[in-house]
Amino acid sequence: MAKQLTPQETMRIDLNPPKEGWMDIPVKIKEGIYSYATKPEKVEDVGMPNPHKWAVTDEDWGLPENWKEVFLEGFRERLEKHRSFKIFMDICVRCGACADKCHFFLGSGDPKNMPVVRAELLRSIYRGELTTAGRILGRLAGGRKLTRQVLKEIWYYMFQCTECRRCSLFCPYGIDTAEVTIIGRELLNLFGLNINWIQEPVSNCYKFGNHLGLQPHTFKQNIEFMLMDIEEFVGIKIEPTFNRKGAEILFITPSGDVFAEPGIYTLMGYLMLFEHIGLDYTWSTYASEGGNFGFFTSLEMAQRLNAKMYHEAKRLGVKWILGGECGHMWRVVHQYMNTFNEPVDSLEEPVSPITGTKFENAKSLKMVHISEFTADLIKHGKLKLEPSRNDHLKVTFHDSCNPSRAMGLLDEPRYVLKNVCNNFYEMPENTIREQTFCCGSGSGLNAGENMELRMRGGLPRANAVKYVSEKHGVNVLANVCAIDRATLSASMEYWCPDVAVAGVSELVANALIMEGENDRSLNLRGEEIPGRGTQDEEAQEDV
Amino acid sequence: MKLSSLLEQHREHIKDEWIRRIANTYPLKTARFLREKHDEFANPVGSTLEKAITSLFSEIINECDPDRIAGLLDDIIRIRAVQDFSPSAAVAIVFMIKDIVRDRLAGEIKKGDLTEELFTFESTVDRIALLAFDVYMKCREKVWEIKMNDVMQRPFMLMEGAMCTSYMLRRGNMHLEKIGNDDEFTDIRRSNN
Ligand code: SF4
Numbered sequence: 001m002a003k004q005l006t007p008q009e010t011m012r013i014d015l016n017p018p019k020e021g022w023m024d025i026p027v028k029i030k031e032g033i034y035s036y037a038t039k040p041e042k043v044e045d046v047g048m049p050n051p052h053k054w055a056v057t058d059e060d061w062g063l064p065e066n067w068k069e070v071f072l073e074g075f076r077e078r079l080e081k082h083r084s085f086k087i088f089m090d091i092c093v094r095c096g097a098c099a100d101k102c103h104f105f106l107g108s109g110d111p112k113n114m115p116v117v118r119a120e121l122l123r124s125i126y127r128g129e130l131t132t133a134g135r136i137l138g139r140l141a142g143g144r145k146l147t148r149q150v151l152k153e154i155w156y157y158m159f160q161c162t163e164c165r166r167c168s169l170f171c172p173y174g175i176d177t178a179e180v181t182i183i184g185r186e187l188l189n190l191f192g193l194n195i196n197w198i199q200e201p202v203s204n205c206y207k208f209g210n211h212l213g214l215q216p217h218t219f220k221q222n223i224e225f226m227l228m229d230i231e232e233f234v235g236i237k238i239e240p241t242f243n244r245k246g247a248e249i250l251f252i253t254p255s256g257d258v259f260a261e262p263g264i265y266t267l268m269g270y271l272m273l274f275e276h277i278g279l280d281y282t283w284s285t286y287a288s289e290g291g292n293f294g295f296f297t298s299l300e301m302a303q304r305l306n307a308k309m310y311h312e313a314k315r316l317g318v319k320w321i322l323g324g325e326c327g328h329m330w331r332v333v334h335q336y337m338n339t340f341n342e343p344v345d346s347l348e349e350p351v352s353p354i355t356g357t358k359f360e361n362a363k364s365l366k367m368v369h370i371s372e373f374t375a376d377l378i379k380h381g382k383l384k385l386e387p388s389r390n391d392h393l394k395v396t397f398h399d400s401c402n403p404s405r406a407m408g409l410l411d412e413p414r415y416v417l418k419n420v421c422n423n424f425y426e427m428p429e430n431t432i433r434e435q436t437f438c439c440g441s442g443s444g445l446n447a448g449e450n451m452e453l454r455m456r457g458g459l460p461r462a463n464a465v466k467y468v469s470e471k472h473g474v475n476v477l478a479n480v481c482a483i484d485r486a487t488l489s490a491s492m493e494y495w496c497p498d499v500a501v502a503g504v505s506e507l508v509a510n511a512l513i514m515e516g517e518n519d520r521s522l523n524l525r526g527e528e529i530p531g532r533g534t535q536d537e538e539a540q541e542d543v
Numbered sequence: 544m545k546l547s548s549l550l551e552q553h554r555e556h557i558k559d560e561w562i563r564r565i566a567n568t569y570p571l572k573t574a575r576f577l578r579e580k581h582d583e584f585a586n587p588v589g590s591t592l593e594k595a596i597t598s599l600f601s602e603i604i605n606e607c608d609p610d611r612i613a614g615l616l617d618d619i620i621r622i623r624a625v626q627d628f629s630p631s632a633a634v635a636i637v638f639m640i641k642d643i644v645r646d647r648l649a650g651e652i653k654k655g656d657l658t659e660e661l662f663t664f665e666s667t668v669d670r671i672a673l674l675a676f677d678v679y680m681k682c683r684e685k686v687w688e689i690k691m692n693d694v695m696q697r698p699f700m701l702m703e704g705a706m707c708t709s710y711m712l713r714r715g716n717m718h719l720e721k722i723g724n725d726d727e728f729t730d731i732r733r734s735n736n
């Protein structure tokens with residue numbers, strides 16, 4: 001043989017990966033990892049800067065001529081405006097405690113997905129362009145210059161962070177890389193460099209009130225589909241109201257639950273729960289979205305989209321707002337809504353009309369989480385439940401990043417689950433509660449084209465699910481987030497195909513004993529409940 | 544001494560070296576992390592690698608059950624199929640064991656005249672590599688299937704009315720099933736044909 005191929009030549013394996021620092025390794029943008037570029041008209045719809053046609057694979061991303069000045073000026077402005085951001089830029093000692101805590105690093109093995117390096121992407125520009133020492137010493141002081149290539153690298157990795165905040169939990173200085181990503185994305189949005197999966201919902205929400213662009217009649221019609229299903233599967237007729245002035249409570253949930261499986265079953269759960277307790281509430285076809293993709297674009301956009309929630313509460317004259325199962329909606333509501341908007345005088349401190357409980361934690365916000373509300377109902381014995389209907393399910397609970405780390409909602413969903421299911425198993429300690437792993441597709445990264453990224457990011461969570469599935473036979477992954485319901489379904493399909501995904505309220509409704517109900521041999525998905533189905537009965541009769 | 548006994552004797556070394564070489568297909572810092580952090584939830588890739596390779600090596604030198612081997616390969620390749628590896632690099636991990644065995648046992652193989660046995664062993668490895676290729680393809684096809692399902696649920700395709708496609712299909716099927724089970728309908732359909 002004249003020439004022999006080396007394994008490196010044939011297999012393209014780099015058996016001696018580069019020893020240089022991360023700055024010397026140029027970014028390689030790979031298909032399956034990024035989401036498609038935003039369409040210019042979606043940027044235009046909300047009056048954001050530099051709407052233009054571009055593609056991630058283009059050499060030229062259509063930056064305006066003065067892009068560098070704009071970026072650095074934007075950077076300076078944000079350092080002044082957000083004290084936390086300035087501190088995060090200054091105080092990291094690169095101890096590495098956060099390095100191996102990110103699900104994207106764990107799943108991809110790419111060191112640039114270590115939170116410390118992700119933040120360094122911006123920090124190096126801060127040092128190299130905006131501090132005197134860094135401008136003089138350059139690399140010696142950990143600084144570098146902003147180039148078009150560097151901007152692409154920042155873009156690539158800012159959209160590989162789900163802003164989940166897990167890393168911040170382990171940082172001795174409390175540095176929150178999620179906030180660095182938030183600012184990083186804001187800066188990229190100065191040039192229209194968003195992904196369409198985020199920008200289109202933003203535009204939809206601005207124009208129609210919800211991410212999906214469901215118009216009022218469609219929103220209502222979709223809920224009517226659910227009501228027909230309830231009538232067929234449960235045997236009861238429910239007639240909720242829409243945009244009703246004078247209702248006591250306004251209910252707001254993410255629109256994903258109005259449209260997509262398996263979220264729609266959670267929505268059926270809400271409808272049944274409210275019917276069960278005779279709640280005086282209304283849906284709104286205007287504030288028809290709890291989620292807020294504006295939050296993944298810029299804080300200003302988040303504020304603009306959030307405003308409708310209080311507006312609608314005021315217009316309808318309700319006393320307070322009840323919120324459905326959602327992740328980032330609760331981060332925005334809990335941490336920003338009060339300061340985004342003038343508090344509404346007409347709203348009152350929430351009191352449960354059924355139990356009389358005052359939700360003091362929601363005193364200033366005027367908005368209560370459905371799990372808190374349900375847990376309180378159960379605690380006061382207000383729900384008639386038959387948990388054995390869920391006996392064929394072995395359930396575990398995924399803490400969504402935002403409710404757990406941004407609002408401390410840890411025990412309420414568990415309390416609810418343990419009361420409506422007889423088989424509940426926790427995943428290992430370092431993967432739940434505050435330390436929970438992200439679903440891998442949050443913060444607007446739940447597109448289809450970046451599925452490889454989503455699978456990587458979903459690996460650590462799925463790994464823990466697999467463990468309880470093998471150990472205890474867990475077959476349901478319950479959660480309180482609309483994005484989780486969609487994204488974990490995909491992740492489970494790849495990593496643990498025997499595990500289904502369900503919202504907590506769906507499991508509640510399966511156990512609820514409704515007045516006038518049928519034999520309840522079907523669950524909310526129209527599937528026969530093992531041991532209760534008609535076929536089982538026939539089989540028994542035959543014996 | 545037979546090759547199988549030699550492999551058994553050097554089991555720990557070969558297995559560790561195999562894991563080390565696979566870990567080294569990742570960037571330096573990652574490779575170190577994968578090998579050094581011993582917590583199956585804090586280091587899912589490293590611990591999967593450790594467990595699967597340990598079992599895989601036992602399987603190769605003992606029963607060599609193709610289903611079990613495919614299952615163990617699946618544990619590792621499912622991960623590599625969504626990481627930054629070319630298809631060949633994703634499955635190349637299987638061939639590594641050939642080099643390791645030769646490097647480690649060259650002298651003893653020569654001394655004991657075990658070349659025939661080495662060929663047999665290497666042919667087994669080649670066949671395992673083919674299994675690995677099947678596993679890789681299965682994983683990639685799954686990714687595309689999930690992508691496709693995702694499009695079915697894609698909300699932005701529907702600006703006007705209706706539920707997600709997957710819901711509609713399911714409801715449609717449920718009705719069809721009902722009709723199919725209903726004798727009256729079946730009779731009508733039959734008489735129409
Ligand atoms: S916020 Fe989450 S996704 Fe972002 S770097 Fe930290 S751990 Fe990773």
Ligand code: SF4
Binds near residue numbers: 115116
């Ligand atoms: S843990 Fe905090 S200080 Fe340490 S490297 Fe990470 S961000 Fe920097």
